[in-house]
Amino acid sequence: METNKLSEVPLVNTILLSADKEGISKAAKVIAAGGLVAFPTETVYGLGGNALEADASQRIYAAKGRPSDNPLIVHIASTDSVYELASNVPEKAKMLMEAFWPGPLTIILPKADIVPDETTGGLKTVAIRMPSHPAALSLIQESGVYIAAPSANLSGKPSPTTAQHVADDLTGRIDVILDGGPVGIGIESTIVDLTEDIPTILRPGFITKKMLENIVGTVNIDKAIIHPDPNLRPKAPGMKYTHYAPKGSLSIIEDKDKPSEVTENVINKINSLLDEYHMKEDSQHSKKKVVVLTTADNAKSYNTDNLILLGEDDSGKTVCSKLYAALRECDKLNADYILSESFNRDELGGAIMNRLLKAAGQHVIYV
Secondary structure (H helix, E strand, O other): OOEEOHHHEEOOOOEEEEOOHHHHHHHHHHHHOOOOEEEOOOOOOEEEEEOOOHHHHHHHHHHHOOOOOOOOEEEOOOHHHHHHHEOOOOHHHHHHHHHHOOOOEEEEEEEOOOOOHHHHOOOOEEEEEOOOOHHHHHHHHHHOOOEEOOEOOOOOOOOOOOHHHHHHHHOOOOOEEEEOOOOOOOOOOEEEEOOOOOOEEEEOOOOOHHHHHHHHOOOEEOHHHHOOOOOOOOOOOOOOOOOOOOOOEEEEEEOOOOOOOOOHHHHHHHHHHHHHHHOOEOOOOOEOOEEEEEOOOOHHHOOOOOEEEOOOOOOHHHHHHHHHHHHHHHHHOOOOEEEEEOOOOOOHHHHHHHHHHHHOOOOEEEO
């Protein structure tokens, strides 16, 4: 059988379907039969398989080229399902489910025996969420199974926010791509560990710490978010491995005295780096291509036309929706170097910086 060299995955005929009633019905049958389907959610596109079948989870890992100790999120269409998937559901979990589901929040609970270790990355906990995207909910309901689904991209690449992004990465590796158009939010769900008395954020997202604390009181942030440890065993997706990375070298430029602002110091440093990198040549004596990630407010400040705009200003919602598409655009432009402004690390900006820092391999140039 012919295989794809990455992870030696058997090549399949990937079918593109519209995320309408007919397309969802066909995709649901594929999921129920043990196949893999990429589908839209309100956050990013997910790559789904039957969460209670170990073989399906193993196929997901193989298709993505994803380490098998990186747990998958189980997607459900009813809160009642939590009591089948988890062995214990504390009161704070019920409060968060009521407040934020369906929506971009994943909760971690002790797993029930029906959830295979292959789905949880060998952990004794399970990550669960109820998406709000109507196509995702319909797919879960019609398939008749719980759907394990990480982001539908090759492991390490920027997460997909359109069906075309999925096709670029996974054509020939999965059975179906459901095209539901561009997603709304653009970054993955917030993940909260509820296995201890005080909830702990393991991955920041659209649901912020402040929003969580308005419902359940004190919420901690896992130290690995702030200071990543390559030796840790990931308790949730996105905690250990390099993620969201474009092919070019990405650097974040930040004013150490005013990290939440794009100051004159930041602009001057980016312009200086533009000059420096443009002086470099490759082996064919071609100039290096440098791209700047910025907002429309600052675009005129840079001495280059190679700009990718993340919105009109540094509004978190705008940047979230454009971030991954911008990183993928850098690859299409064959960018050798990518220079990004930093963003406010409070609330939603913290989730944006979490993704940018991972994409940059934690490389920040302070000025």
